[in-house]
Amino acid sequence: MSPDEPGRPAREAGPAAAxxxxxxxxxxxxxxxARARPYLATALFALHTVESRRVPTMAVDRFWRCYVSPAFVAATPVEELAAVWVHEVAHLLRDHHGRGDSYARRHGLTGRAERLRMNIAADCEINDDAFDEELPRPPGAVLPADLALPEGQLMEEYLTRFRLGRLTEHLAWLDCGSGADGLEREWDLGPDGAHGLSAQERDAVRFRVARGITGRPGDTSESWARWAEEVFHPPQPWRALLGAAVRSAASGPGAGEDYSYGRPARRSASVPGAVLPSLRRRPPRVAVVIDTSGSVSDTELGxxxxxxxxxxxxxxxxxDLVTVLSCDAATRVVHPLCRSEGIPLAGGGGTDLREGFARALRTRPGPDVVVALTDGQTPWPSAPPPCRTVIGLFDRTRLPTWDEDDATYVPDEPPSWARTVMIGGGRAGR
Structure with missing residues (x-):
């Protein structure tokens, strides 16, 4: 690829290159x-620069070293260089190397071509809101629109939407280093090289940047605000959280407990002529109320x-201990759980989970735990049920809040007496 090929940053030849x-x-x-993006100043000044003639432009490794091409610096205006600084440090703050490694393991991806695809996807995540009048877009910086992709998505989401081909062939030169995709380069100094940050130091930099962003709300983009929130409240595996919440509710005091004469209580010896029952723990019963209103998508029902x-x-x-109810504005038939894929989810109207809670509590034998799976656009019971309650809330952070009858409708927060788990977002509410 020639240095003056469209889409590739200009590189000086001759004496300037040396x-x-x-x-x-x-x-x-x-x-x-740092002046254009003051909330990133801590991270920008934490980077240690390493001169290298093997990198195309600038590149970073996971230890917060920034490898810089002298020819690229000589050929690039200061304002564009500043934008590249912000771009490279964003790879490290957003842990694109760790996320790239994790994605490659999950999907069995190997080779430089797949890592190039990860680099492009990571760039799309960063660049959709990185540039403005202060920090102009450098030549060759890829935007989601260049690949016919939507803005505002994460690297992992972009990776499912494109493959290397005609739209990406002009990006074959792109290389932001191992800090962008997790694959070590020949120029990397490695974990034992000089001036690398330890894991604790890297975490401290991220924490200070996140604290600066949350301390001045409104001064940063939505994507940086979302990143800062996740630094303080890192996402967790939501399915494990939901299971833990159900187990915790089912094992709480009074759940699944009943008196039995099958084994007399030890206190019977102190009451001659009387047989006292003992308190026995039985397997807990769970009633699951699924929101099937029109605001819940087919994907969420699945x-x-x-x-x-x-x-x-x-x-x-x-x-046999789990029953399932589908509920919109009215509660449908209660189904014992035999095969989850065989449960009909009828509904599609408005939402009122109060009906679902009431019907779940009327089942016999009564439940020890009620689990509601919903998008949250519903009235809630005014009083807590006489059993433990877990709410699995579909993650709607990327979707507008709406109601089929009122465009200004804003749903109430889940009640404080229930344990709330975000489904798909992975964060426990309470």
Missing amino acids: AALDRDKLFAARLFA SALLEVAAISRAVGGRR
């Missing part, structure tokens, strides 16, 4: 970047059926 790194210009650009199976496992695999 010149020493202009550190004054490079550091002036970093200061420019996810709800998966959660029913997970709930069954959480109570020891006893499907």
Whole structure:
């Protein structure tokens, strides 16, 4: 690929290419970047620069070293260099190397071509809101629109939407380093090289940047605000959280407990002529109320059926102890759990889970735990049920809140007496 090929940053040839790194210009650009994006200043100044003629432009590794091409610095205006500084440090703050490694393991991806695809996807995540009048878009910086992709998505979401081909062939030169995709490069100094940050130091930098962002709401983009929130409240595996919440509710005091004469109580010896029952623990019964109103998508209903199976496992695999109710504005038939994929989810109207709670509590024998799987756009019971309650709330952070009858409708938060778990988002509410 020639240096002047469209879409690729210009590179000087001849004596300039062999010149020493202009550190004054490079550091002036970093200061420019810190003034344009003050919330990233801690991270920008935590990077240690390493001169390298093997990198195309600038690249980072997971240990917060920034490898810089002298020719690229010489050929690039300060404002564009500042934008590249912000771009590279964003890879590290958003842990694209760790996420790239994890994605590659889950999907069995190997080779440089797949890592290039990860680099492109990570760039799309960063660049959709990275540039403005202060930090102009550098030549060759890829935007989601260049690949006919929507804005505002994460690297993992972009990876499911495109493959290398005609739209990406001009990006074959792209290489932001191992800090962007997790694959070590030949120029990396590695974990034992000089000036790398330890894991604790890297976490401290992320924490300070996140604290700066949350401390000045409104001064940052939505994607950076979302990132900062996740630094303080990292996402957790939501299915494990849901199972843990159900198990905790089922094992709480009074849940699954009853008196039995099958084994007399030890206190009977102190009451001659009387046989006292003992308190025995039986397997807990769970009633699952699934929101089938019109505001719940088919994808979310499919996810709800998966959660029913997970709930069954959480109570020891006893499907006979789990009942399922579909509910919109009215509650449908109660189904014993035999096969979750065979449960009909009738509904499609408005939402009122109060009916679902009332019907679940009328089942006999009564439930020890009620689990509601919903998008949250519903009235809630005014008083807590006489048993433990877990709410699995479909993650709607990327969707507008709406109501089929009122465009200004904003749903109430789930009640404080229930344990809330985000389904798909992975975060426990309470």
